[in-house]
Amino acid sequence: MSGKGKPERLFGRDTEWRELTEFASTSTLGATLGLVYGRRRLGKTLMLELLARQTSGFLFAATQQSEAQNLADLGAAYGALLGLRQPVSFPSWREALEELFRLGEGRAIPVIIDEFPYLIAASPGLPSYIQQALSPLSFAKERSRTRMILCGSALTTMAELLGGGAPLRGRASMELVVRPFRYREAAAFWRVSHDPELAFRLHALLGGTPAYLEMSGGSPPSSTADFDDWVARRLLNPASAMFREGSLLLREESSISDPTSYAATLAALSAGNRRRSEIASALGRPSSALGHLLSGLRDIGLIDQVDDALREKRSMYRIAEPVVRFHQLLIQRHEPELVIGRAGRVWAGSADTVAGKIYGPHFEDLAREWCFEHADSETVGGAAARVRPTEIACREHRQGHEIDIVVTESPSFSAERITAIGEAKGTNSAMDVPHLERLEHLRGLLPAAKVGPLPKLLLFGRSGFTERLRRVAEARVDVELVDLDRLYTGS
Secondary structure, X not given: OOOOOOOOXXXXXXXXXXXXXXXXXXXXXXXXXXXXXXOOOOOHHHHHHHHHHHHOOEEEEOOOOOHXXXXXXXXXXXXXXXXXXXXXOOOOHHHHHXXXXXXXXXXXXXXXXXXXXXXXXXXXXXXXXXXXXXXXXXXXXXHOOEEEEEEEOOHHHHHHOOOOOOOOOOOEEEEEEOOOOOHHHHHHHOOOOOOHXXXXXXXXXXXXXXXXXHHOOOOOOOOHHHHHHHHHHHOOOOOOOOOOHHHHHHHOOOOOOOHHHHHHHHHHHHOOOOEHHHHHXXXXXXXXXXXXXXXXXXXXXXXEEEEOOOOOOOEEEEEOOHHHHHHHHHHHHHHHHHHXXXXXXXXXXXXXXXXXXXXXHHHHHHHHHHHHHOOOXXXXXXXXXXXXXXXXXXXXXXXXXXXXXXXXXXXXXXXXXXXXXXXXXXXXXXXXXXXXXHHHHHHOOOOHHHEEEEEEEEEEEOOOEOHHHHHHHHOOOOEEEEEHHHHHHOO
């Protein structure tokens, strides 16, 4: 593979492509095993098909059918790879694996099995057969350079292949998790980097799943002026491929046995209930009954658990997949109206919901992401090790105050310290001096033991800042203003 770079067809995924090509091309004698997994529609199959094409490797895509049918399809694909007129007949998976590992006798070759969970469903013993085929003194380990890659979208099933006492534990040398594009990557992929406001709106509704561009008609809105009509036509239209997507993400995961309870939990989160007690109250259940629901949704990548910056064992939860939130707040709630063609009216009538439940929380998420991934040390007062929210008590106001952003660094051989705090406003009005004054007040409430030099004050304004606030900020070294342009292009 020397001299061959990433194919032009593959957008982004530089890190993933590097890991795959290094794994596939290593010339060391001995077959190796790797896993690739992630949610559906993230581009895993495209990436692996390109890898197989570029390396003259072998790719077999399993389907939901019996063991005999999959073995027959595998034999046909194997025969085609060898240029045979007739398919090869594999009586069992043991014989099939033996032949697949023989492909690497002369050179390093990737042997890719896509949708591996389909095979396990019909042949539960398959991981054990692979374990046996990769035993230390086996033919595969002593004479083959086959680079076997198992790929799948059933996150729980794939992760369990290497967990606990699973047969393949300790056998894999690569475990590659494919994730949605980050927000700047998504803007470039949708070709809207030139318009940060449009990029933000799209990401707040659809996130960074590559396939959603094609599923939304293949092109983004031409401008923010066209955005409302585009949402009505491409997202709220029952004929659109995106209309059911927010519910399918949950229902197509095999580990979810009771979709109704999980969907109710997502609905509570989408409505703004972020603490465990708030979610429990919304569901009418005790907090102790939420453990399996929250952990299940985390395992399949639909929610994240966010730790509190100041208090251990206190955390909140957030929707990690924006299209789920969009479905819960708009499509599911207004489906009867949408079905009879009232998308425009539903979208216009949901403006407050979109602003408060979607744009607001999403802007806070991007602000934290920016601090961790893009801001330089001068901007946030140090090397950001963690960026989290918190709530801090205030005797003066006799209540707790939320802080959207708490940046901490972890210097060597010393305690974690706060280097910056911030507030993020995703509203349509510019931030003004009172926002800075509030943040200064909150800085004074921070526990002295956790604060080093004077923490920076970060103000994130989706709609920018008043001229008065800009003048104040320019005269101070401890204040940073971050608008959408800086969020998408600056540090």
